Amino acid sequence: MSFTTATGPPPGVLDEIEALFSWNPPRLILAPKKELSTATCPPSFYDKHFSPDLVLKRVERLPNLVQDLASNVDKALSAASATLPPLKGFITAEQRRFDLRRIEREVTDEKGVANFYDKYTAKYCSDLASTLALHPAASFSEWDSLLIWTQSVASSGYAIMDGLLRFIAESDEEIEGPRAHIEESMENAKRRFFEEMRKSKTPLASYQIKSLSAGSVEVMIAVPNLGKFYWTYCDARKCHINPKHEKSRSKVKQVVVGPDAQAPPWTFPDNSLKTSVDPANRDREIGMLPFASHLGAPSASRPQPVTKSGPSTLPSQPPPGPSSSSEHESATKEKGKKRKRDDEVKDDDEDEAYKKDRHDLSAQSLAWAQAVRVDATVVVLHSGNYELVCLRHRGSQTLYVSDVIEPPTCFNPGYGKLQVGVYIAAIQDGMDRWQQLSSIIPHPKPSDGGDLIGGDKSQGDQGHNRGSGSGHKDGHGRRGGKGRGGRRAGKSGSSAGKKDPVVDELAAIEKTIHEANNRDVVLLYLQYDVYDSLVPASFLRSAPSLMAPTRPTPPTSPRATRTYGLEECLTVVLTSEIGRGATGVVHSGILKPENSDGTSPLDVVVKLAFGYDQRDALGSEYEVYRRLKSNGVSRGIGTVLGFFDDLEGAACALVMRYAGVPLDTEPRPCFSKxxxxxxxxxxxxxHGAGILQGDIRQENILVDDLGGVTIIDFGHSRQCDDQEAKDEEYARLRHFLRKSLTSGDVSYLDVALSQQETG
Structure with missing residues (x-):
């Protein structure tokens, strides 16, 4: 098939492209509503644990960005003009006028803003951007797009949500046939880039969509003036922090910054080139890289003009100061004093206008965090009638921000051209960084796409929950913790044990479990993927210990707290994410009592729950364990170390001892009759305790190093007196167990069970 046969653009194509370039969407109208939401959700639990090398440090204006994007479109169009497809398939000005007569301009919330952008702007602009940036030689393409703009569902109740620009996923054969021909027309490097990015579902650009009420012009115009940005870390003022942990962080640190584009389609100020990564060692130091999930990497100036009618500006507004909750509580005395002085000054100045600025700061924090998770450079803040195009510069940890754009009225460039420019630039930036990484890591492997919203927004959780107690990977990081505190610790190569644990080691394990059940505070660190906690999250025991029932009842509310010493604390370091589901996010980790001789590190599994529904469900699961314990059931259900609440109210945690890998792990685990x-x-x-487990499947049956079997995940359990339901569940478990035995063992098991049941 020939891809470059034309000598000039087909009739009418350039005219239609110019009409798209000058297109502007209509102004959206806020529908009457009893209560208008302007709330932006606070930084998520996970955001507070970002590596210090990945957090946002500055926000700077980049006044030339819009013109750079427009000029880049002109270059791309000029290069492709000889092979542009005919008009067939192109959305013409007449079609847009037809759409305009049916457009619903009235929106009530951020969802309406996102729907409008998706239905019109993205639809009109993605075809041209895809053609110019990816397959300009495919003159037969009929303007079929390989790009798609998608919405990500965030937590309800807030006036902000996520959006993503990515390559379109593989579809059925009828659709994929023509697209395969388009792919064949691409240059080799572009085709490999497209295939890998599509397979991994890695986004090209990240969007923060605001409602009309939350993204007013006053809010948007303040963003380029923020200057120095204070990231929000955990508040650890109620707990002493072990200074030794900072030393251990530096020894195990794996998160380093990936490359920025070497030849980006925009111009940064000279000072942005001064990165935190040594240029001489840059290739060697890249660890937390763009597309790392599928490349095998480890884990204020004055108010600015609005891009509107030429050089017109909006009224000035002074830049906001940092949020009083933004600076982290340092573990050192001197930084603590500085925090106190800063807080005193900020408290004096905090009025209603300042509180509004705090909302805006939170929005920028969310936008940056989202971009870090998906490793995007291009970040768009869009509120329907106003927009900011932003660039994440990794080396300087700076968010560069365009002047405020007013989509209904902007020209030179028009809004259509600007959006085509954003899409093309995002593709070019992604390919630039991909090529750098390809020279470093030559054998990429795709991932499952990962979690794009941070894991603590229950509506967006995907996949099955592997359950508390599991150490299974499930596509979200390394399998963590196998070996510390197990019956055959040395088998996994852990420093916590030898091949055959001696009495002293077993005694240390038992003492660790004892201490874990008799201490009320957990200092929780995250050390995996993009997370490297500077300050731990503090969790307080909020339900009585199951293994120390004679202890005084712990405080049931984080409000009933005091300052806790290290001798009252447990340190837990989360080392990977195992899985996620309706009841929370499951992690593997390592537990160590602070200031305690004779203990040893213990492998644990921690389930974190967020939001009312998840937290209620996790509390109910803990209650099931309590009831089982009170009925004498303790073997084969896992060792529960406690139920804790975050002192900042963001989450609750169920902490359990590591119990092995799921039955469906490959190679399949072995165990005895x-x-x-x-x-x-x-x-x-x-069943004798009157409880139906409710979710017997291979993922919830764990096998340890010696073949010991543990049943986990009581999130779906219920009280039950129905013997038929119990018999059915029993038969289901027996079915899974029989599949893991040899034929001879199966016969033995059947005889033994028959004798047991008849006896």
Whole structure:
């Protein structure tokens, strides 16, 4: 098939392209509503644990950005003009006018703003951007686009949500056939880039969509003036922090910054080239890289003009100061004093206007965090009638921001041309960085796409929850924790044990479990992927310990707190994410009591729950464990170390001892006939306590190094007296266990069970 046969653009194509370039959407109208939401959700639990090398430090104006994007479009159009497809398939000015007569301009919230952008702007502009940036030689393409703009569902109740620009996913054969021909027309490097990015579903650009009420012109015009930015870390003022942890952080640190584009389609100020990565060692130091999930990497100046009618500006507004909650609480005395002085000054100046600025600061924090998670450079803040195009510069940890754009009226460039420019630039930036990485890591492998919204927004959680106690990877990081505190610790190469644990080691494990059940505070650090906690999250025991029932009842509310010493604390370092589901996010980690001789690190699994529904469900699961314990069921259901609440109110945590890998792990774990009968006996005990486990499947049956079987995940459990339901669940467990035995063992198991049931 020939891809470059034309000698000039087909009739009428350039005229239609110019008409698209000058297109502007209509002004959106805020629908009457009893209560207008202007709330922006605070930084998420995970955002507070970002590596200091990845947080936002400055916000700077980049006044030339819009013109740079427009000029880049002109270059791309000039290069492709000889092979542009005919008009067939192109959305013409007449079609846009037809759409305009049916456009619903009235919107009530951020969802309406996102829907409008998706239905009109993205639809009109993605075809041309895809053609110019990816497949200009495919003159037969009929303007078929390989780009798609998608919405990500954020937590309800806030006037902001996410959007993403990415390559379109693979579809059925009928659709993929023509697209395959388009791919064939691409240059080799572009085709490989497209295939890898599509397979991994890695976004090209990140969007923060605001409602009309939350993204007013006053809010948007203040953003380029922010200057120095104070990232929000956890508040650890109620707990002493072990200074030794800072030393351990520096020893195990794996998060380093990936490259910025070497030849970006925009111009940065000279000072942005002074990065925190040594240029001489840049290739070696890239660890947390763009597309790392599928490349195998480890884990204020004055108010600015609005891009409107030429050089016109909006009224000036002084830049906001940093949020009183933004600076982290330092572990050192001197930084603590500085924090106190800063807080005193800020408290004096904080009026209603300042509080509004704090909302805006939170929005920029969310936008940056989203871009870091998906490793995007281009970040767009869009509120329907106003927009900011932003660039994340990794080396200087700066967010460069355009002047405020007014989509309904902007010209030179018009809004259509600007959006085509954003899409093309995002593709070029992504490919530039991909080429740098390809020379470093030559054998990329795709990932499952990962979590794009940070994991603490329950509506967006995807996949099955592996359950508390599991150490299974499930596509979200390394399998963590195998070995510390297990019956055969040395088998995994852990420093916590030898091949056959001696009495002293077993005693240390038991003492660690004892201490874990008798301390009320958890200092929680994250050390994986983009997370490297500068300050730990503080969790307080909020339900009585199951293994130390004689202890005084702990405070049931974080408000009933005091200052806690290290001797009252447990340090837990989360080392990977295992899985996620309706009841929370499951992590593997390592637990160590502070200031405690004779203990050893213990591998644990921590389930974090966010939002009312998740937290209620996790509390109910803990109550099931309490009821089982009170009915004498303790073997085969996992060791629960406690239920804790975040002192800042963001989450609750169920902490359990690591119990092995799921039954469906490959290679499949081995265990004995006696262990099978023990597991079935455990389920009988659970049923005897009047509880139906409710979710017997291979993912919830764990096997440890010696073949011991543990049943986990009581998030779907319920009280039950229905013997038929219990028998069905028993048969289901027996089915899974029999599949893991040899034929001879199966026969033995059937005989043993028959004798057990008839006896």
């Amino acid at each position: 006696s262990e099978c009968t023990s597991a079935l006996s455990t389920l009988k005990s659970i």
